[in-house]
Amino acid sequence: KQEVTQIPAALSVPEGENLVLNCSFTDSAIYNLQWFRQDPGKGLTSLLLIQSSQREQTSGRLNASLDKSSGRSTLYIAASQPGDSATYLCAVQPENFNKFYFGSGTKLNVKP
């Protein structure tokens, strides 16, 4: 069974810092990996989808990388802002299954 781990569980940084969130998964047989953010009490907002054949994806200040063979992904946030405060979740889709396994998330607090 696929297990997804996110480290750290919580992170507090001053505004303007660059930061890295980590996601690891136990089975490298995946189709893709998707990063989401979740604001308190809300649904998930898609940030980036990386397909298994890709190494990275970029959107604005966000850059996500994928090392499928080692079972790792990182989400890089440049020049963090208070509005980035949220919980960040990664999810992987195993090959041959139409479902995602989620990590438990990293709760980010960016202080003004």
Add this chain to the structure above:
Amino acid sequence: KAGVTQTPRYLIKTRGQQVTLSCSPISGHRSVSWYQQTPGQGLQFLFEYFSETQRNKGNFPGRFSGRQFSNSRSEMNVSTLELGDSALYLCASSSHVAAGGPYNEQFFGPGTRLTVL
């Protein structure tokens, strides 16, 4: 394009009752998945529907069921509610997808917050 919508947004029920939640996917999306989110277990997959057929099911008891209509709207039903069913129920839609094939991007709705007293 309108996003994924879920109704109702909040529900309060008592133990033993049953509940039906609704999800309308993004127009053109035929795959709808349901997830349960709790503080202790995180996000757990319930089931996925495509073209009115359930293709995948998670490890939940038979009290949890769902269906999908010809317009891709989906409902999930929980019967004989238990306190532990209190959770945020999220649905997601995707534009793909062949059975056992990779998804395109998944988009989530705002969720239905179910409280069981």
